[in-house]
Amino acid sequence: MKHQRSRYFSLLFGATCLAFSWRTQAQSAEVNAPPPSSPVLLTVEPQTPEQWVMTLANHGDTSVRVLADARLLRMEVIGNPLPDALARASKDTRAPKLYVRGKMPVCEMPAGMRPRLPSPERWLELGPGERYRESFHPVAFCGASKTARELGPGAVIYPYFGWPNRSNTKKNVRPTRAVSEPPYAIEPLRGQLGPEPQRGIEGTPALVPAVTDPATAPASATSTDALANQPPASEMGPRLVLTGPAQRDVASGHEATVTMTVRNTGKRSALVHLRSDDITFSLRSSGDVGAAAVSCGVSLRHGAVRDFFSTFGAGKSKPITMSLLEICPSSSLARPGVYELVARLRLEQTGEIYGLHAFTTDVTATSPTWLRVRSGTLPYHATPPQAEAESEGRAPDAEQPAL
Secondary structure, eight states: OHHHHHHHHHHHHHHHHHHHHHHHHHHHHHHHSOOOOOSEEEEEEEOSSSOEEEEEEEOSSSOEEEEOOGGGEEEEEEOOOOHHHHHHHHTOOSOOOOOOTTSSOEEEOOTTTSOSSOOGGGEEEEOTTEEEEEEEOTHHHHTTSHHHHTOSTTOEEEEEEEOOOOOOOOTTSOOOOGGGSSOOSEEEOTTSOOSOOBSEEEOOOEEOOSSOOGGGOOOOGGGSGGGGOOOOOOTTSOOEEEEOOSEEEEEEGGGOEEEEEEEEOSSSOEEEEOOGGGEEEEEEETTOTTOOOEEESGGGOOOOOGGGEEEEOTTOEEEEEEEHHHHSOTTTTOSOEEEEEEEEEEEOOOOGGGTOOOOOEEEEOSSOEEEEEEEOSSOSOSSOOOOEETTTOOGGGSBOOOO
């Protein structure tokens, strides 16, 4: 009798464990199940190095609501190796590096710029065959990181739009499917049948092209003749060059500073009248394609002062740090986003009034500086989102943050 009772409890315990195991496996499969396919297709198109376009297109049979906000983009990147990295790789006998999804470098907006919750004014209804397009600068997502410098021709990006899927893993709480938890980036119209709400969607991989179409390139302050206004100089004479950082990342416009370097690349020294107010900037939001740039520092220039004349030796350089808050209009950097800074150095004081013969020149920085401002007093988007038919294909009209 005692043996039969022990056997009974053993069978009961085994059946309980087996049932619990089946239930746990079912719950695990429910949690780890991939999100349902979405009628919205996500694509990211690198049109030029400075202008990429995100597209959300509704390929379904019913209308849906999408959160029209490119700040929700997240891009895994296989970067184009830098020249020094290629040189090291050519001498490396180890196996080539393998890239695994989920472990690759990621470009996404910092916490201060990326929305934590949906903004009601960014919801947009997309009917069948409609799409939403928004232009952005890759520096807005990659900042001044090494990954940003590797986003050249040949780089591959894997975009994701929305919030990452997550599951409830708290103790003693039954796991639930990640896609059922808000916030959502895509959802059906209220009161109508449609696709299941989704926190986010995967996009199609994109390759950064080696050659861009000049017809689609945005008008840029650096595309003018200003970059080539370095006056001809004799081979043995002085020659001043103005350089600056490729990218800058600041928390707000109040903290925006930039350090420009003046270097004498010529063979002879020169007497110059050099002050910080001899450097001016043209400032333009990366979203304002074709818009006029804002001038910074032009009205602050002063006359000659004898103590500022000095000899600038051959091969010497001088860094000059400037606060954009002090030289630009007060509202120039009020909106978060990416700005293009083009610096210009004008040395016009000849020193005649002091009996001197100073060197004069007018040069523009060899390349622009892209400045990312993470916060501001104005919202990131200047206009509400708008849907367009897929057949329209107006890349220049894609919504862009404005200055």
